[in-house]
Amino acid sequence: AQSVTQPDIHITVSEGASLELRCNYSYGATPYLFWYVQSPGQGLQLLLKYFSGDTLVQGIKGFEAEFKRSQSSFNLRKPSVHWSDAAEYFCAVGARGSGGSNYKLTFGKGTLLTVNP
Amino acid sequence: GAVVSQHPSRVICKSGTSVKIECRSLDFQATTMFWYRQFPKKSLMLMATSNEGSKATYEQGVEKDKFLINHASLTLSTLTVTSAHPEDSSFYICSARGVAGQGAYEQYFGPGTRLTVT
Secondary structure (H helix, E strand, O other): OOEEEOOOOEEEEEOOOOEEEOOEEEOOOOOEEEEEEEOOOOOEEEEEEEOOOOOEEEOHHHOEEEEEHHHOEEEEEEOOOOHHHOEEEEEEEEEEOHHHOOEEEEEOOOEEEEEEO | OOOEEEEOOEEEEOOOOOEEEEEEEOOOOOOEEEEEEEOOOOOEEEEEEEEOOOOOEEOOOOOOOOEEEEEEEOOEEEEEEOOOOHHHOEEEEEEEEOOOHHHHHOEEEOOOEEEEEO
């Protein structure tokens, strides 16, 4: 079965600084990879996704992520963080479950981003 | 496009009562919808996969008699929490699977429903 690890529970950066949120996955084949952002009390908004092709993907709000197969990683980056980026960020892998069960998303535990002025 | 709504956004109910949460895909037809539960400061836990016109598939450990899921049309799935108890208080989020092609591997999320059982 697939799994996702987000090693950092909470990250604090200053506004204008660069950001990298880490994500590692475990899956036997190439998975579909996603980054979502969630503001308090809200649903999830898709930032970007990787299915195949170019391993550097661009998303909304100036975010990008790079798929590195050798490291089983899909880290999220932003060159200059804005105060409005403060939120919870979830990495997810899409794959069929064990035993050929339905395709589903498996989420990491999330990284809370705090932005200092 | 690909907008998913949930109703209500917040609900408070008394212990022992049942509450229904609706999930609608507004501008596309969703043959598959998913229901998640999110505890405070925790990740999303998949509860069940809802397929239009058939029985839902529940994840291990989720009580199907307590969390009733109905997906009667291509744009509506409902989650009914029966005989709710305070431990059922949580944030419930639905998602709808996209249509054919790469969209079939994406999920579009609703804004969530905050359930408080008193």
